[in-house]
Amino acid sequence: MAQRAGVSIATVSRTVNHIPTVNAELARKVWKAIEEVGYLPNTQARALVSGRSRLLGLIVSEITNPFFPELIQEFENLAVEQGYEVLIGSTNYDPARTESLMRRLLQRNVDGVAVMTFGVEEELVQKLVEREFPLVFVDAGPELPNIRLVQPDYAEGIRQGVQHLAALGHRQIAFISGPLGQRSPKARQEAFLKAMEELGLKVPPKHIAEGTHTMEGGITAMEKLLTLEELPTAVMCSNDMTAIGALHALYRTTYRVPDDISVVGFDDIHLSQFVLPPLTTVQMSCRDLASAAVEALRAGIEQDHPKQGRKEWKIPTRLVVRQSTAFPRGSLPARVGKAGRSE
Numbered sequence: 001m002a003q004r005a006g007v008s009i010a011t012v013s014r015t016v017n018h019i020p021t022v023n024a025e026l027a028r029k030v031w032k033a034i035e036e037v038g039y040l041p042n043t044q045a046r047a048l049v050s051g052r053s054r055l056l057g058l059i060v061s062e063i064t065n066p067f068f069p070e071l072i073q074e075f076e077n078l079a080v081e082q083g084y085e086v087l088i089g090s091t092n093y094d095p096a097r098t099e100s101l102m103r104r105l106l107q108r109n110v111d112g113v114a115v116m117t118f119g120v121e122e123e124l125v126q127k128l129v130e131r132e133f134p135l136v137f138v139d140a141g142p143e144l145p146n147i148r149l150v151q152p153d154y155a156e157g158i159r160q161g162v163q164h165l166a167a168l169g170h171r172q173i174a175f176i177s178g179p180l181g182q183r184s185p186k187a188r189q190e191a192f193l194k195a196m197e198e199l200g201l202k203v204p205p206k207h208i209a210e211g212t213h214t215m216e217g218g219i220t221a222m223e224k225l226l227t228l229e230e231l232p233t234a235v236m237c238s239n240d241m242t243a244i245g246a247l248h249a250l251y252r253t254t255y256r257v258p259d260d261i262s263v264v265g266f267d268d269i270h271l272s273q274f275v276l277p278p279l280t281t282v283q284m285s286c287r288d289l290a291s292a293a294v295e296a297l298r299a300g301i302e303q304d305h306p307k308q309g310r311k312e313w314k315i316p317t318r319l320v321v322r323q324s325t326a327f328p329r330g331s332l333p334a335r336v337g338k339a340g341r342s343e
Contacts, residue, residue, distance in 0.1 A: 005033035056084045056297055057105035057113035059098065063090040065213065065241055066269045067286065071116065074290035082298065084111075091117050093182070112136070112297040114150075116289075134300025136293050139183045148296040150289060150313045154184075155191045157282035157317025158236070161264045162195035164280070164319055165234045169328045170262065171201060174232035176221040176242050178213035185213065188238045188266060207232055211242045218245020226253065233261060233328040240265035240272045240281055247275060247324070258326035268320055278322035288315050 005012065007026050014022045015030040056079050060068040068090070076086045087108060089101035098117060105113055112134030125147075128135060136148045165173055175192045178185025189208070196203050209224050211217035218237060222245065225232065237243035243265030250257055257263050257277055265272055268283035292313035299307045 004036070005029040053109045053111055054084050055108060055110040056086050056294070057102075057108075057110040058086055058088050058293075059101050059105075059113065059115050059117055060088070060090050061093055061117040062213075065239075066271055067239070067241075067267045068116075070270060070286040071290055074287045075114070075293060078290055078294045082294065084294075093117070093179070106133075111301045114138075114293040114297055116293070134297055136296040136300070138289075138293075139187060148300060148311055148313070150292045150296060150315060152284050152289070152315040153317045154187050155194065157266065157284065157319060158188060158191040159195040159198070160317075160319035161236055161266075161280075161282050162192065162199065162201075164321065165236070165262060165264065165325065166199050166201065168234075168262070168325065169331050170234040171328075172207070172230070172232040173201065173203070173234045173236060174207040174209065174225055175203070176209045176211045176218060176225075176235060176237045176246060178211055178217075178238040178242065180210055185238050192236060211238065211245075213239050213241060215241050215245035215248065218242035219249045220245075222246040222249035226250075226255075231261070234264070234325070235261060236264045236266075238266055240267045240269045240279060243279055243281065243324075244271070244275055247277075247279070257324050260329045262325040262328075264325060273322065277324045280322045280325040281320055282317050283320045284315060284317050 005026075007029060011022060011026050012030050015027045058072065058075055060072065062068055072086075072088055076088075079086050087105055087110060089105065091098045091101060098115075102113065102115075106128075114136040116138045125135065134148075136150060138150050139152070162173065173196065175189060177189040180186050180189065193203060206228055207225070209221035211221040218241065221242070222235070225235065226249070235246055237246055243263050246263050247257055250261060250263075255261055263279065265279045265281035266284070268281045268285075272279040272281050292315060295307065296310075296313055299305045299310055302308070
């Protein structure tokens with residue numbers, strides 16, 4: 001291989017192992033030679049020599065939620081670019097399954113694990129920390145060495161959503177949460193309540209409905225809100241799947257979105273721009289989340305990584321305004337708009 005590429009054996013080794021200091025032109029020659037002879041590196045043999053498997057574990061909550069396949073795709077693309085392969089598991093929010101997945105990944109000798117879900121047993125985490133095993137958590141994790149956190153800025157995105165609705169004139173804004181036994185849904189609800197308080201807007205207890213972060217949960221929660229004597233003029237949802245369920249529930253009534261009730265989601269999954277009406281939502285970029293998780297794992301694995309001492313990665317969020325929000329029903333701008341459309 002080295003002779004065919006016209007380089008040294010050491011250069012071939014460094015190229016195949018994705019060492020970043022290899023000259024780009026020499027690396028190109030090596031990969032061209034590899035392609036010509038159809039060489040497939042023996043990753044297990046390389047792991048025995050280097051002591052590293054170049055495998056990353058990724059544990060997500062729910063494979064049926066489009067947000068997570070999008071996250072997995074971005075994570076895998078970025079990991080492969082850095083010379084790693086990825087093993088993936090889905091927990092469906094089951095702590096016992098989370099434990100099982102974590103142990104299986106360790107048996108496969110992964111170099112590190114990104115935990116994009118909840119429910120990992122603290123005793124197991126402690127043992128891994130004692131072994132200096134790299135772990136990355138989303139939202140929050142134990143304050144222990146070699147634990148790195150990827151933290152989405154829920155507060156800013158939800159604040160923008162609430163302020164957008166308030167600027168349109170909404171004062172009766174309800175919220176459909178995710179399952180409040182989990183950190184992320186709880187953090188999103190707390191961000192909503194704080195944003196409403198900052199604007200001096202009250203949230204009656206009946207205007208808070210707990211969902212399940214699924215379309216079915218969004219349907220059930222929206223139907224519950226529709227039984228209230230005084231309906232909210234807008235509903236903010238903890239994720240897009242919930243918001244899509246809410247849109248479906250409203251479609252089966254005489255209420256229309258956004259003429260009667262405005263709806264806002266969270267996550268900005270690809271599907272959100274294609275529902276009817278296209279969903280106003282808070283964007284949390286899967287690419288940003290995946291990039292931070294991969295970089296945080298590499299910082300824990302690679303001794304020469306420039307961000308080895310860093311413990312937190314912040315993920316920005318921002319509001320994306322589409323057509324599921326408008327002026328409140330009965331307001332002057334809404335009446336003027338309706339009159340204009342009827343002419």
